Amino acid sequence: MEEIKNVNLTQLKPFKNHPFSVNFDKDFIELMKSIDKEGVIVPLLARPNPNGEGYELISGHRRKMVCEELGIEEIPVVIREMNDEQAIIAMVDINLMQREKIKLSEKAFALKMKLEAMSRQGQRSDLTSGQVDQKLKNRDVKTYEIEIEKKDNEELVFRNSEKTTNSYSSRKELAMQIGESERQIQRYIRLTNLIPQILEMVDAERIAFTVAVELSYLKETEQYELYAVMDLEQCTPSLTQAHRMKMSSQSGNLDMDNIYCILEEEKPNQKEKIKIPADLLEEFFPENFTEKQKIGLIKKLVEEWYIEQNEIDIKLSKR
Incomplete structure (x- = not known):
């Protein structure tokens, strides 16, 4: 009716x-x-x-x-x-x-x-x-x-x-x-088993779907510890690292020290990263800018600065 x-x-x-x-x-x-x-x-x-x-x-x-x-x-x-x-x-x-x-x-x-x-x-x-x-x-x-x-x-x-x-x-x-x-x-x-903080990272595409599925098997307290480490170190786990955490959790061996050890392992093709606190530059970006757009803009500005510096060096060398 x-x-x-x-x-x-x-x-x-x-x-x-x-x-x-x-x-x-x-x-x-x-x-x-x-x-x-x-x-x-x-x-x-x-x-x-x-x-x-x-x-x-x-x-x-x-x-x-x-x-x-x-x-x-x-x-x-x-x-x-x-x-x-x-x-x-x-x-x-x-x-x-x-x-x-x-x-x-x-x-x-x-x-x-x-x-x-x-x-x-x-x-x-x-x-x-x-x-x-x-x-x-x-x-x-x-x-x-x-x-x-x-x-x-x-x-x-x-x-x-x-x-x-x-x-x-x-x-x-x-x-x-x-x-x-x-x-x-x-x-x-x-x-749906992820804590809100990690789920927000998944929605923001900072953590891949397959990685998130592995992390969903971690206990709630372990997820909060993982989030604290990720926030402090400004890093996210690879699929292999997430799987290792899942296995450690299921065997009862996952604690914050173990999380640090796993995340410190070098990922394939991992390179040294420059870490910039997000709030340091946040006011300069439009509100709707994604993480990818922010990184792209920073890269573009650094490239422009690099070209400008080279041009200055060339002019000085000709004097």
Whole structure:
């Protein structure tokens, strides 16, 4: 059952544990221009708030924020009766389809939420993120697919379609839906075991995905010790070093001294590095500059300085 109605923004509550962030970026600006000119063309999607008054927003967090910025008080919303599992699956599916830029951390937590929701649909309460390999066998399981049409930077959600299968594996089904292998699904979900500080480094591409997966096996205290060493030494582990830390952790031998020893080992093709405290130059870079762009600019300026110095030396030698 569903209906479309105009809803005051104050009645729309954010989705619990929503894993996707809303960034004030180019796409946000373009959407703001569109809504300012045309209004909200495609209704948002919500369900009656299971925890109180108003509605829980399933899809449209970015449009809601745009309307808040523009001072729009009411917007059209599709109100649909959905249980927790259907709501989570719809929220994840719509965002994965709609968003062109998704952080690894966002994808990791989204896939974990969807996998757990799909598992609960199979009436297995014992399936946790640490048991994602278990299969649901020899029972009828209902799953739901969301039909979506993308239009004018917004998404239009139509209806749930139901299907039944006799032998069901949540992770296998999820892998088929998003076009990834089951093993890759497991790797993504491993990232949810990382502490926030290391996960931020993964999102900033300072730590590679494969390295991050290995580090996710470290205990929380070990990860904090590793982060402290990385921050102090301004370095990150290679895949081989991350794997060694994982093995040391599993054998109970990983401590800060051991982390230092592993990180001090010379990496292949490792060269001496000049370390510059980030806050020393931060004020001179645009806010949206990535680490790669900062390094590139520094390199360019040093090259220009080098050429200028050579020209000065040549002029002096001719005198």
